[in-house]
Amino acid sequence: MEAIKNRYEFVYLFDVENGNPNGDPDAGNMPRMDAETSHGLVTDVSIKRKIRNFVEIVHKDQAPFCIYVKEKAILTKQQEKAYIALKDEGNDNPTIENARDWMCKNFYDVRTFGAVMSLKEFNCGQVRGPVQINFAKSIDPIMPNELSITRMAVATEAEAKKQKGDNRTIGKKALIHYGLYRTEGYISAHFAQNTGFNEDDLQMLWMALINMYDHDHSAARGKMNARRLIVFKHDGMLGNAPAHKLFDLVKVIRKDDGLPPRSFDQYEVRIERDRLPDGVELMEML
């Protein structure tokens, strides 16, 4: 299958209800914040992690949709992987290029996001993937809340002795009551040629963005949902409009109800279709 031939940009909105979308290791795992504006942040790598996990669930880590950077939590490891044999079987000494191509062919995350392969003296084993994602930022400032919770058990005998059989531990949970986050991404058709990122891979990416939070539930996350995925498709590889102008067409407006934001209904997503430049198609995937 051929690599994609169009440049894309996308605007992705997701929200969180009573949860922590992305903890900050520097702040005791409180939700990440921009200290200057109090807007919430979700890093690019957090979003990519969810995409990888979703693809791993859907394709069960089978070529060509293997995932290279894995999380243990959802590992379904098969010892006997059906790898696609290398075409030129007589290759006794594969070059770094051969290895790179083989990785691209078999691993979805390498094809999509790129990967760095190391070599001591000739370090060019790098793949730059076509998909580039920015940090996600909340539309409104967020108010992180730290809740104390109790556990009716203790971890060690020493603790039990100390508490004279009361056996309780206090823990903390950081969350925000509501946050609507927006991120933007880019897909370069030129880099897609390099890694072989094709139409199936693209559809997989959209599917992952739409569904990934439904497969990432945990005690910390609360209720997270993908809300909108708006895709701009250029009718060529180079594109027909600056990315920032396309992103500006999607406005997320807070309804003026005088209440703190607590649900997606309090926002309106306005798309200024009449200002869409020629040669760019707008698709609402979600």
Next chain:
Amino acid sequence: MSYGVKLKVWGERACFTRPEMKVERVSYDVMTPSAARAVIEAIYWKPSIRWVVERIHVLKPIRFENIRRNELESKLSKNMVVKAMRDGRSPVEIFIEDKRQQRAAMVLRDVAYVIEAHFEAVEQDGLNEGKHLDIFNRRLAKGQCFYQPYLGTREFSAHFEPIDEIPASPLSGERDLGWMLYDMNYSDPGHIRPKFFHAKMINGVVHIPHPDSAEVRQ
């Protein structure tokens, strides 16, 4: 003889990593010539020309922010891949839980620059100045690019547009930025070396010496 181009680039964050602080990344105060070149090359480049950055105008005050992320500690080794290619069974995988490193990064906030540059011919085709200049300016005006340019690292993408009048920088006075990465010398692919220059910012403008000048050391 060569013609110059200028463009405005801006973004919410940037990280032009200092090579001496790569593990816990710390950004330079301003964009490096190599990052500026990479932004231009993302829009247009051909092997027959080379882009030479002349000046970088800093249009916004220099502000930093700290971000800590979970990163991988190791890269994929070629041997691991080769083994799997041969036997079709060996796993090729990294578990983020086992190989996790939390790294902080000191990144720049809310940046905007104007890059002034020109190109020089490397091969015969590069002498066709009008062609390259027109293609570059056409792409710049239409927002076309090979891939979205970025400000040091790919998660900090750059927006770009043409600019006629270069606005005055809010930064005044002279600042010595010390020795700064100029670019990498790729002439020997087996031995890529960094080049440095002594950067000074005067009223928000960093003048970049020509790559062949004695001011650029390696």
